[in-house]
Amino acid sequence: MRIERKERADATILHADLDSFYASVEQRDNPALRGLPVIVGGGVVLAASYEAKAFGVRTPMPGREARALCPRAVVVRPRFEAYVEASNAVFDIFRDTSPIVEGISVDEAFLDVGGLARISGSPVEIATRLRARVAAEVGLPITVGIARTKFLAKVASAVGKPDGLLEVVAGTELDFLHPLPVRRLWGVGAITEAKLADAGISTVGDLSRFGEHGLCSLLGGGVGRHLYALSMARDPRRVETGRRRRSIGSQRALGRRPKSDADIEATLVAIVDRLGKRLRTAERVCRTVVLRLRFDDFGRATRSRSFLESTDRTDMIMAVARGLLDDAMPLIRDRGCTLIGLSLTNLDDHDSIQLTLPFEADHGAELDIAMDQLRDRFGRDAVTRAVLVGRHHGDDAPMLPD
Template sequence: MFVSTPRTEASILHADLDSFYASVEQRDDSSLRGRPVIVGGGVVLAASYEAKAFGIRTPMNGRDALRLCPQAVVVHPRFSAYSDASKAVFEIFRDTTPLVEGISIDEAFLDVGGLRRIAGPAADIGQRLRERVRDEVGLPITVGIASTKFLAKVASAVAKPDGLLLVPPGGELKFLHPLPVERLCGVGAVTARKLHDHGIRTIGEMADVGETVLVSMLGGGAGRHLHDLSWARDPRPVHVGRRRRSIGSQRALGRRPKSAEDIDAIVVGIVERLGKRLRAAHRVSRTVVLRMRFDDFTRATRSHTLYESTARNDAILGVARRLVAGATPMIGERGLTLIGLSLTNLENDDAVQLALPFDADANGALDVTIDSLRDRFGTAAVTRAVLLGRDQGMVVPMLPD
């Protein structure tokens, strides 16, 4: 893993493709350009800026979105096209600088601090990057430039769509303090309400109240974190090659009642996907986290840590089923609208001490064999009986694990 050197100059870029899925659809179908476009059906996966002007956001219910904008065009997602576009854009990122930290398939941090002599100032590099993405891939992209990752990301959000914004060294607080508190990473709806209740609406007002007050309002970790951000303090460098600390997948269920068998089948499908991702990345996990959302929009998590790390589907599924069983009374009372699993405490599979093979498939050979069959003949080549005839939802593209 490579790490960029922290800098005082404005040399960190946050490059973020604009309404990525919708922009790809408008690129590939000229009849969609300039029109409100919704990608997805039951749930809005992406919306063009023409659709966002009507208040459409992700992950809004599709029916609600069409009530806001009846003339919107709904298109089915084409994930292979989005993956291809992402790969092309990341090739441009890496051709710009070797210091690229991917955040998702449509955004990344780039450190260009060492390129001034050969490529010019960061603003020029950012503008050329935007032009290349537009000319070579056909997509709009916004670039924020600052001395820290946090400020660069805020700058790109302010500059959207299809813009470029440089926060000059020494001008960080002048740029940051007039912005609403919602611009800070970690300020969601609940935190924003708490701040508003105390008369704090701008980042500058948050900075003025001081760390002690924020800690008393929001707790130690969140209070200190937001106080640092309000004063533009973010020492994180750009990391290259840093591996994920967790992987996860979730499935929205809607408000229709789900039987225990339906929920179990969804959990099985999620474990199948996550287990394959683990093995493909040559990693193992020790902790399984169950995430749930209920009819009243509240959420709950449950977790269990295994005695030893694993990438075996049966071991992960056993833990997941026990977690779901323990939450069954809560699910029955409050209704389940979303279920997800995360695998954390990840390690490389070659760094784990091997256990004695007390059973015939202790090393997960069956899982590996099924993975290879699916890679060769398609994901439906081998399917668990419990999943036959069941919709397992969409598998969205993502950065490599």
């Protein structure tokens, strides 16, 4: 379902973003960590408190590099169940604030508060109450940006961090945007920023003055038009609610220690088992499996393969995932592997599957259901694959939704 409203002159789009989410949950739950530099994740930094960020620690920085920058940092293991619980509580507040909420990830969302003035007050008043409720009911700091467009609201929340509230008043968009560095624009990474710097472009204002034609010549037509539109505060997208996710995924940081082929395969098997259950719980099916790898030299590789027909069967997903891993194993042996991730994409509803006649007995789906039920009743480790016996695979980091 897509909900739209007519164009308004007011700044009525909120971007609410929890501050250093994982690290803030750890500091909330363990008062001894408050005020200290906290790093979540050992092999790769999954999150860092603002005290750690002050030393230059960033995600997804290798843990060794982060500890060199901040020797006093306290490194804690991730607790994803706690993060999911906190996220659900915050999103309940979002949905109680506005009927139009578009989740972006576990720790941020857009809210459209247009039309709520008579019952809830101005956007600033609404955002102020939202921040107070998140602090009082969930115990976490959150920053809110307010603007007429999603893009500017997100930029405002980034500028307003940490634990702040920043409104871009209607009519002042370019005054706010143009002094900012170009890296604030969606689509400007390190490579694009370097290209722009070589052309003498360091701020959003510089970029807008360079012109659309010049940007298209420098960066290509699509990127040039996109960045020029953002530099002029043009973003026609509406806040959407009820969107179905296009993919689900999970990843596991492996650290820089040597790993055997069996270690890596066991990690993949554990990820596939969990994703298969998540897929069936959501009553979805997938068409494509995507394997993502990060190497010791910080390089990355992606491999993907699609099914002829969509499926939610763990055995079929497992076979494809193992095939992708086999294809990539020469690279892993040569370059080492610090992270392995798997995504199931091209999702559809389960009832979209075209049924086939059972000419041959195949009980794979029944086996998946039985294993799901056993794990729901007796715990995740009640039944497991032989390759996972004696191994611990609880540190995988969920990927952000597309």
